[in-house]
Amino acid sequence: MSTDALTMNPAAGLSDAPAHTSAVRHIITIAKRELTSYFASPVAYVFIVFFLLLCGFFTFMVGRFFQRGEASLIAFFIWHPWLYLFLVPAVGMRTWSEERRLGTIELLLTMPITPWQAIVGKFLASWLFLAIALALTFPLVLTVGYLGSPDYGVIFCGYLGSLLMAGAYLAISCMTSALTRNQVISFILSVVTCLFLILAGWPPVTDMLVQWAPNWLVEGVAAFSVMPHFESFQRGVIDSRDLVYFLSVIAFSLFTTGVIIRSHRAG
Amino acid sequence: MIKVHNLVKAFGSKLAVNDVSFTVERGEVLGFLGPNGAGKSTTMRMVTGFIPPTSGRISVGGFDLVNNPIPAKRLIGYLPENAPAYTDMTVYGFLNFTAELRGLSGEFRKKAVHRAVEMCFLDSVLYQSVDTLSKGYRHRTCFAQSIIHDPDILIMDEPTDGLDPNQKHEVRTLIRRMGEKKAIVFSTHILEEVDAACTRAIVIDRGKIVANGTPRELRQKSDLAGAVSLRVAGVPGAVLRERLQQLPTVKRCTIVREEPGAAWARAYGAKGTRDNELNQSLYELAVREQWKLIELKAEEGRLEEVFRAITLPDTPATSKEQAQ
Numbered sequence: 001m002s003t004d005a006l007t008m009n010p011a012a013g014l015s016d017a018p019a020h021t022s023a024v025r026h027i028i029t030i031a032k033r034e035l036t037s038y039f040a041s042p043v044a045y046v047f048i049v050f051f052l053l054l055c056g057f058f059t060f061m062v063g064r065f066f067q068r069g070e071a072s073l074i075a076f077f078i079w080h081p082w083l084y085l086f087l088v089p090a091v092g093m094r095t096w097s098e099e100r101r102l103g104t105i106e107l108l109l110t111m112p113i114t115p116w117q118a119i120v121g122k123f124l125a126s127w128l129f130l131a132i133a134l135a136l137t138f139p140l141v142l143t144v145g146y147l148g149s150p151d152y153g154v155i156f157c158g159y160l161g162s163l164l165m166a167g168a169y170l171a172i173s174c175m176t177s178a179l180t181r182n183q184v185i186s187f188i189l190s191v192v193t194c195l196f197l198i199l200a201g202w203p204p205v206t207d208m209l210v211q212w213a214p215n216w217l218v219e220g221v222a223a224f225s226v227m228p229h230f231e232s233f234q235r236g237v238i239d240s241r242d243l244v245y246f247l248s249v250i251a252f253s254l255f256t257t258g259v260i261i262r263s264h265r266a267g
Numbered sequence: 268m269i270k271v272h273n274l275v276k277a278f279g280s281k282l283a284v285n286d287v288s289f290t291v292e293r294g295e296v297l298g299f300l301g302p303n304g305a306g307k308s309t310t311m312r313m314v315t316g317f318i319p320p321t322s323g324r325i326s327v328g329g330f331d332l333v334n335n336p337i338p339a340k341r342l343i344g345y346l347p348e349n350a351p352a353y354t355d356m357t358v359y360g361f362l363n364f365t366a367e368l369r370g371l372s373g374e375f376r377k378k379a380v381h382r383a384v385e386m387c388f389l390d391s392v393l394y395q396s397v398d399t400l401s402k403g404y405r406h407r408t409c410f411a412q413s414i415i416h417d418p419d420i421l422i423m424d425e426p427t428d429g430l431d432p433n434q435k436h437e438v439r440t441l442i443r444r445m446g447e448k449k450a451i452v453f454s455t456h457i458l459e460e461v462d463a464a465c466t467r468a469i470v471i472d473r474g475k476i477v478a479n480g481t482p483r484e485l486r487q488k489s490d491l492a493g494a495v496s497l498r499v500a501g502v503p504g505a506v507l508r509e510r511l512q513q514l515p516t517v518k519r520c521t522i523v524r525e526e527p528g529a530a531w532a533r534a535y536g537a538k539g540t541r542d543n544e545l546n547q548s549l550y551e552l553a554v555r556e557q558w559k560l561i562e563l564k565a566e567e568g569r570l571e572e573v574f575r576a577i578t579l580p581d582t583p584a585t586s587k588e589q590a591q
Contacts, residue, residue: 029368030368033353033360033364041355102351102352106312106351107345107347107351110317110343110347111340111365111368113337265318266318
């Protein structure tokens with residue numbers, strides 16, 4: 001390493017640089033890096049192609065889009081809770097596991113930023129990535145628009161609900177990712193947790209609980225379910241309770257991510 | 268610049284760092300020595316704010332690291348153990364990212380990245396992905412990251428680990444040069460690095476500081492320091508030893524080695540003998556006895572010996588020395 005450079009090119013002016021940058025800028029910096037690293041690897045493209053193919057398969061083949069004879073995207077959105085069950089953890093599993101595996105978490109958390117800025121930045125980057133993948137399903141909207149006259153408000157609600165649900169799954173994946181440096185374990189944990197959110201309100205599950213559990217527990221478990229909240233979005237209803245549900249799952253999971261990261265460092 | 272008071276870190280019931288206190292001022296290069304698992308890395312991780320201490324206080328540039336971490340962290344450049352870096356980024360992208368997190372923007376950032384690249388000779392790999400780099404280059408990339416904001420404080424965990432001898436030399440020279448204007452702490456288990464780069468060294472063992480001083484002061488702790496060895500031809504070892512022990516300046520004498528036709532002895536000065544008094548008396552003895560003196564040498568004391576003596580208190584240095 002050059003010692004000449006030290007004397008020839010002292011860091012003149014560096015100290016004049018703005019020392020204080022806002023939290024938002026840190027979050028953007030981290031999100032930008034994260035998003036760039038998605039697209040730097042083939043994983044992003046494989047994911048998007050896979051996502052679009054599956055969307056098409058379920059919508060047209062399983063959902064019988066054309067046979068329905070109605071100008072709506074019900075056949076498309078109805079599969080999203082199940083599609084996301086595997087695809088979202090695949091996106092979220094690396095967020096913190098990778099940092100721990102590479103040891104870069106030590107760099108990141110000794111930078112002059114707060115852990116929250118890193119957690120939110122990483123989450124937003126992955127969410128934006130999922131939003132891009134979801135946005136690429138726009139030909140479906142064009143198709144129903146061409147074939148009939150759909151209610152675009154309902155379609156918009158469907159997309160909004162789908163995005164919020166993806167965010168909730170993603171926040172859970174971030175949380176399980178912080179638990180372990182092994183991405184496979186992180187993936188499985190988050191699939192299981194998300195599966196619980198899907199099944200919690202499902203009649204076979206509640207019926208099983210009804211036989212022995214007190215009523216409040218049955219209702220409590222059922223209230224965790226992602227399905228009824230997403231269904232109202234599909235019907236074109238934006239209910240504040242559904243918004244609160246998804247946003248609180250996101251907030252709670254990210255908060256827990258912070259607690260997990262903190263406890264790792266505390267040893 | 269760095270003040271550490273009674274630092275303790277417990278992992279479960281195990282005390283990784285036990286009541287460590289030290290200060291580092293601008294212009295000092297502090298070497299952190301110790302066997303593997305002594306608590307060097309844990310201490311550095313606490314000083315950089317990566318892990319919180321169980322108890323104790325850390326002040327960096329006047330800011331309390333636990334209660335006011337952001338301004339404290341701004342002053343620090345950190346090279347963690349094993350030099351981690353994002354493998355999916357290019358060297359340029361990585362340095363740009365860290366500069367951005369350090370709050371550098373626009374022209375300042377460009378200048379800072381350029382300067383770090385120049386100092387660490389990264390020009391040739393600037394647009395290469397980090398995971399295609401050799402270990403030396405990856406190490407330099409992470410090193411460049413730690414100096415990108417020209418920090419007042421530089422903390423490096425085994426900065427020469429895994430480098431070839433030339434690169435080691437470069438890093439040591441760089442540390443010494445930068446140490447004139449900064450406060451530097453680095454850990455190592457290579458003792459020659461202490462002489463090559465440090466103004467002061469701390470030896471840490473099982474979480475506790477067992478020695479703290481300049482490399483010279485540390486060497487003085489060695490039994491060997493101040494001893495004189497001499498090699499004489501044509502005198503049997505036993506005779507040599509007997510004669511030497513009769514001198515008032517000699518406290519103790521050992522035969523280091525007997526070769527065919529020559530003996531090699533080492534004399535330890537008695538209490539109160541001044542500098543050079545021992546050597547002179549030995550020389551006079553040799554002249555009186557008409558010994559064929561091949562070599563007469565004042566011993567400096569070896570860091571390695573001090574290190575082993577203070578990090579393994581159950582085996583005293585003297586017994587080891589005789590066993591050699």
